Each structure stands twice: as structure tokens, then as C-alpha cells.
Amino acid sequence: MDEPIFQIRDLNFWYGKAQALYDVTVPIAPKRTTAFIGPSGCGKTTLLRCLNRMNDLIEHAHAEGEVTLHGQDIYAPTVDVVELRKRVGMVFQKSNPFPKSVFDNVAYGLRTQGVTKLGVLEDRVESSLRRAALWDEVKDRLDTNALGLSGGQQQRLCIARAIAVEPEVLLMDEPCSALDPIATAKIEELIQDLERFYTIIIVTHNMQQAARVSDFTAFFYLGKLIESGDTKRIFTNPAMKQTEDYITGRFG
Amino acid sequence: MTLRRKTLDWSGLAFTVGTGAATLLILLMLAIVLGNVIWNGAAQMSLRFIFGGTSEGMFDPQRAGIFPMIFGTVALVFLMTIGVVPVGVATAIYLNEYARKQSALTRVIRAAINNLAGVPSIVFGLFGLGFFVQFVGGGIDRLLFSGHLHYAKPALVWAAATMAALTLPVMIVATEEALRAVPHGLREASLALGATKLETVFKVVLPQALPGILTGAILAIGRGAGEVAPIMFTGVAYYLAHLPKGVTDQFMHLGYHVFVLSTQSPDIARTEPILFGTVLVLLVLTFLLNLSAVLVRAHLRAGRVAG
Numbered sequence: 001m002d003e004p005i006f007q008i009r010d011l012n013f014w015y016g017k018a019q020a021l022y023d024v025t026v027p028i029a030p031k032r033t034t035a036f037i038g039p040s041g042c043g044k045t046t047l048l049r050c051l052n053r054m055n056d057l058i059e060h061a062h063a064e065g066e067v068t069l070h071g072q073d074i075y076a077p078t079v080d081v082v083e084l085r086k087r088v089g090m091v092f093q094k095s096n097p098f099p100k101s102v103f104d105n106v107a108y109g110l111r112t113q114g115v116t117k118l119g120v121l122e123d124r125v126e127s128s129l130r131r132a133a134l135w136d137e138v139k140d141r142l143d144t145n146a147l148g149l150s151g152g153q154q155q156r157l158c159i160a161r162a163i164a165v166e167p168e169v170l171l172m173d174e175p176c177s178a179l180d181p182i183a184t185a186k187i188e189e190l191i192q193d194l195e196r197f198y199t200i201i202i203v204t205h206n207m208q209q210a211a212r213v214s215d216f217t218a219f220f221y222l223g224k225l226i227e228s229g230d231t232k233r234i235f236t237n238p239a240m241k242q243t244e245d246y247i248t249g250r251f252g
Numbered sequence: 253m254t255l256r257r258k259t260l261d262w263s264g265l266a267f268t269v270g271t272g273a274a275t276l277l278i279l280l281m282l283a284i285v286l287g288n289v290i291w292n293g294a295a296q297m298s299l300r301f302i303f304g305g306t307s308e309g310m311f312d313p314q315r316a317g318i319f320p321m322i323f324g325t326v327a328l329v330f331l332m333t334i335g336v337v338p339v340g341v342a343t344a345i346y347l348n349e350y351a352r353k354q355s356a357l358t359r360v361i362r363a364a365i366n367n368l369a370g371v372p373s374i375v376f377g378l379f380g381l382g383f384f385v386q387f388v389g390g391g392i393d394r395l396l397f398s399g400h401l402h403y404a405k406p407a408l409v410w411a412a413a414t415m416a417a418l419t420l421p422v423m424i425v426a427t428e429e430a431l432r433a434v435p436h437g438l439r440e441a442s443l444a445l446g447a448t449k450l451e452t453v454f455k456v457v458l459p460q461a462l463p464g465i466l467t468g469a470i471l472a473i474g475r476g477a478g479e480v481a482p483i484m485f486t487g488v489a490y491y492l493a494h495l496p497k498g499v500t501d502q503f504m505h506l507g508y509h510v511f512v513l514s515t516q517s518p519d520i521a522r523t524e525p526i527l528f529g530t531v532l533v534l535l536v537l538t539f540l541l542n543l544s545a546v547l548v549r550a551h552l553r554a555g556r557v558a559g
Contacts (some may be wrong), residue, residue, distance in 0.1 A: 053445060059543055086446035096437035098456060108455070111446035158441070165445060 005030040005169065006051060011065035013046055015058065020046045025064075029167075033191060035198040035214035035231065036188050038209065040245065042220040045093075045214040051201065052155050069169075083094045083183045086113070089167035093174040094198050095154040099148035102129075102138050105146045105157055109165035122145050124164055131197075132160035133190050152183025159190065163198065163230070170194065172202040176209065186215050207247055211235050219243045269456035284417070288537075293532030302533065307493060313525040318533060319496055323517045324408075325477065329541060331499065332419065332476050333352030337469055339416070340423030347424070348431040349453055369421035371483040380414030381406075381485035384546070402500060409499035410524055411487030418482050419472035426471055430464020431457060463549045470545040478536045480507040490516070506534040507544070 004027035013021035021043045030035050032247040034049050037045035049077045050056045050063055074084055086109075093238040097105050106125040107115075115121060125142070129135040138149070145156055155175055162170060170195065172191070191200060191213045204210050209229060210217055218228035219242075227234065238244045296313065304317020343365075351358040388404035397403075409441040436456050457463075469516060480488075489502040490512055496503045514520070514529040 054440065054444060057440070057443070059354070082446050088443040092437060092440060092444075094437055096435065096441045098438060098441065099460065108442070109447070112445065112447040112451050112455075148410055148472075161441075161445065247409055 004028055005069075006201075007066075007068045008047070008050075009066040009068075011047070011063060011067060013030070013043070013050060013051065013055070014061065014202065016060045017103045017159065020223050021050075021063075022224045024220075024223075024227055026228050028199060028201060029216060030168075030199050031194050031195065031197075033202060033213055034216040035210035036201065036218050036220060037205075037246075038226075040205075040221035041222075043223040044218075044220050045173055047220070048173055048201060048203050050146065051169070051171055051200040052085050052090055054090065056081060076095055080250045086165055087166065087167050088169045088171060089162035090171040091155070091158050091162050091173065091175050093177055095151065095158050095178070097149070097154050099145060099147055100155060101143045102146050102149070103142040106161050106164050108161060113165065125160075128160040128164035129157075129198050131194065132156045133186065133193070134160055150183075152179050152186060155179060155183070155187060155191065159187075159194075162201050163194070167198065169199045169201065172200065174203050174205060184209075186195075207235075220245065221246070257476065258295040275430075276454065277403060289528060289535060291363060292528035293530075296529030297532070301529055306491060310491060311513075311523045312524070313523065316526050318506065318526075318530055320504040321506045321509045321530065322351065322533060322537065324494055325506045326417060327408060327496070327503060328412055328483065328487075329406065329473055333469060333473060335413055335416035336419050336423050336472050337465075340420055340472070341427050341465060342507065343420075343424045344427035344431055345453060346457075348428050349449070350458065351371050353453075361517065364407050365424055368417075373418060373479050376414055376418045376482040377485045379417070380410055380482060384410040384413045385486055405500075406487045406502055407486050407490075407500045408496050408503045408524050409482040411503070412488045412499075414482045415476045418479065419476045422475055422507070423472045425469045426468025427461070427465050430461035430468065433464060434460040449497075462555050466545060466549040466552065470542055470549070473541050474538065474544060477541055478507060480511055481503070483508065506530055506537065507540070510534065 003138040008026050008027035008028070011021055011024045023045060033124075038044050045135075046055065050067060051074075055061050055063065061176055063075060067132055069084070069087070072078070096110060100108075103121075106128050107121045110121055110124055112171060114217065115124070116226045126135060126139075129138060134153060138151060138157075141148075148159060155178075159170075159175070176187050179187065187210060190237065192201065194200060195215075202214065214231045217230065217234040219234065219238075219240075223241055227238060227240045234243065235247060238247065285343070301317055303313075303319050306317060306320055308315040308317070310316055347358065347361065351361070385406060386404060389405065389407070392403040393399060438456050438460065439452055443458045444451070447455070484504060487502055488505045488508045490508075492502060494505055509530050510527060513523055513530060516550060517523040517527075
């Protein structure tokens, strides 16, 4: 494994008094796809949202431990969260396009960064939509409302919107859980394409999905990291009994 | 066991009849009020009545006009809206987007808003006189006009400010509801793209909440247009020879004119047509103010879905 892009060390996390993560230590490899798997409530989404500090929005939640991005502690008081989120993009479980045009959705992040030239915006919107494998379907309706797209298209639009600001890391929180199998297949294909450009971390309930798209897998149970490593090895030869029980469907 | 109904369901029937009758009663009262006003007021309607002034005799049904009152009412509602919308929206944004939901301060503010909504309107009138006219107006006069009387007197601007204070709770509560209805996922999407909280509020949350905010403004206007008590000490006049020339002048008002005609008239029976005419105009004006706001909101909603 190359020098990790994210290094999570002894991370503990609380929602008020309820602890959600216990001493989690896991490295994230650059330009690879890492899957977080585990039963509901195991803390995988919480951990994902720690990586772009989305949990800051939750009152009374707090983290202890260390999360470094290229060796820089992202929880240090000097860190600009806005800058962090530009470098660590996110795609949510429920697709959440803005009720604006397709174009304005993809251009949103760029505009907040001060890009105003229409030519630049047009280029970036097109290349992002192409990367998200959505361009051919929407190129004639860039100025129609994004809420008119199908569920799968909306989710790909959210991916295009996230990659338009050219982040280094793309966090995906169960991006296919609300999609039909065809749309899911498209997104999975897309994830494998995007791996060339971005570090991808995906939370998923779907074991086959984790096996198909990821290079590394981390298995969580009740807020603890049980096992992590090469996806092939985790799925064929897990070291821990709990992991084996989960991936063979004995619980979860 | 049989599925056939054995006896009549008396309690169910009684409930249906009872609730239906209650609804009918409300509709009936509304119909009586509107019918009475329209029936008696229509006779007084004429261009001269609507566009005429008061100088020819305020209590003469053949010569009285109510344009100064229409003008004053519209000006008051307009200024009130300018005052209440920014303050109400800003407060709602603070409460819903920035304040910690469970903190003691937030709870105190919410309790204060709810209590403000329950304060009788005449108390707002006294508050306006003490605070806006004497304290704020007096302060301006002392600071800028070395004590000469410019602002420390009942005026259109103070009446509008008092009315804005009265309608503030309605505006805040409606705006907060509109903000709360904006899906949390949209805020997260914006923040996750590296937008600041301010950008998120202005580019995502407020545009989404705009129709709801306008609903708040409509409610505030509806409340404000018909209120008389808050302006009694703060700016309305019994009789003025001229239209107000600026916001520091006093003004005449349809609602107050109704009060004047029904209590101060030299001959109530003779001036009754003016009274009904004025009430009809006040109703129509309130209706039109509401209608225009509803139309603007509908236009915004339509634009949002299509564009």
C-alpha cells in the first residue's frame, strides 16, 4: 500500500453521551477505493462524516483522536473546514440536487470558489458530467430543473457536482441504496472509472457491491473496527470470526 | 355473523351533523357580514367617493371622499412591510440556522416571540408612543435638531414601526416554518461542496424558503391592514386637510375612519352610508393586498418548478 492519504488513529466519537466510535485506526490508500462495511449502527457513516467534518453540524457531537490528510490533522483548531470540504467531496445516501438547473447544480461549487467566466464554467460542467457518465443524457437539457431527472440520474448529477470542484477524495455514503439495480450498476461502473482520479471511500450495506468496487475493505461492528485490509482477502479469508459471520450473512 | 348493519349509528350521525352545522354557522356569519357590507356599501361607491378628499365635508354622504384614508392605509402597510420583513427574516434565520436549538438563550427568545404574539394591540399602541415617538423620535430631535420638534410626534413612520412590531411574531414564525421545510440534505450538499454557511443560507436555503417567507408577509399584511389600536397614539389623525408629504407627517386611515364615523359622527344615521362605504373599501383593499402577495408567491412557485 502506498503512503496513505488519510490516516485515522485512535478516533473516538460521541453523539452527546453515546459513544459511536471506539479507538478506530485505519489508513486510507490514495487513488484506490476503500469500502466501509458493517451492520446498521456500526459507525461506518459516522466515520465517513468525520473525514470532511460533516459531523460538526450535529450539536453536542465531538471527536477525539487524530485524522490526518497528507499528514495534516484535520481536527486542528487552525484548519479551515471550508477548505477541507473543497478537497474532500461527498455524495450522500439520498440524492440531494439543488432545485436549480442541471448546469447550476454542477457549477455551484465552482461559483462559490469565485469562478464566474461562463466559458470556464461550461468546460468544467461538461467534463464533470462526462466523468459522471451523465453528459449524453442531459446535454440537451442543461437548463431544465434537476429535480426532473430520474433517481439514478440525480445521484450521478450529485457525483458530477462533487467532482466539479476537483476534490482529492470522494466520500460516498451508501450512494446506491435508493436506486434500482440498473442505476446501481451504472454508479458502480462509474466508481471504478473515477478511481483513476480520486481516492474513494464508500459506505455500503451491500456486500457484493463492496466486493465488486473496492480495493480495500474495513469491517465495523458496534463502533469498533474489527478488521481491515485487502478486499479479496477479507472476502475470501477473513481473520476474524465476526467478519466471516457478517459477510456470509449469518448476522447483520 | 352478518355484515348487514343492524341499527342506525346514532352517535356517528350526530357527530357528522354537529360538525357540519358548526361549519355552516361560520359560513353563514361570513355571508351575513359580507352581504350586509356589500349591500349597504355599494350604494355609496362612486369615483368621487374613492378619489375625493375630505375638504368638502367629511360627514356629508354626498360630498365626502376617502382617498386620504386609502392613501394612508396603503402607505402604512407598505412601510410596515419594509420594516417587518427584513427584521423577521433575519430573526428567523438566526433562530433556525445559527442558534443552538436547545440553548437557554434560544428558548428565552422563542418564549418572548410567543408572548409578543399574545400582547393586546392597544398595548402595542402605548409601547409605540413611549418607545418610538418619545424615546426614538425624541432622541433623534435632541441629537440632530437640537431639540426642535421634527420626529418626537405621532407620524406615519412611527405608526408603521409600531405595526411592524405587532406583526413581527407572525413574520418570524412563518419564516421559521419555511426555513424548517427546506430539506437538511440541501444544506449538507452545499456545505460539502465547500460553501460557507452564509453562502448556503443565501444561495440554497433562502431561495427555497421564499414562497413561505412571502406567506409570512401576507399574514403580516393581513394582520396589519385591519388593526387600528396600534396607530391611535402613534400617527393616525382624525382629520387632515392634506395628504402626508413625508413619513414624519400624520395620516388618515380607513380603519380609524370607521371608528371615527361610528363614534364621533355628529349624526350617525346620516353618515351611515359613508361608514358602510369605508368598511367596504377597507375589506376590498385588504383583499387586494393579500391577493397581490398570493399572486407573487404563486408566480415564484411556478417559476421554481419549471426553471
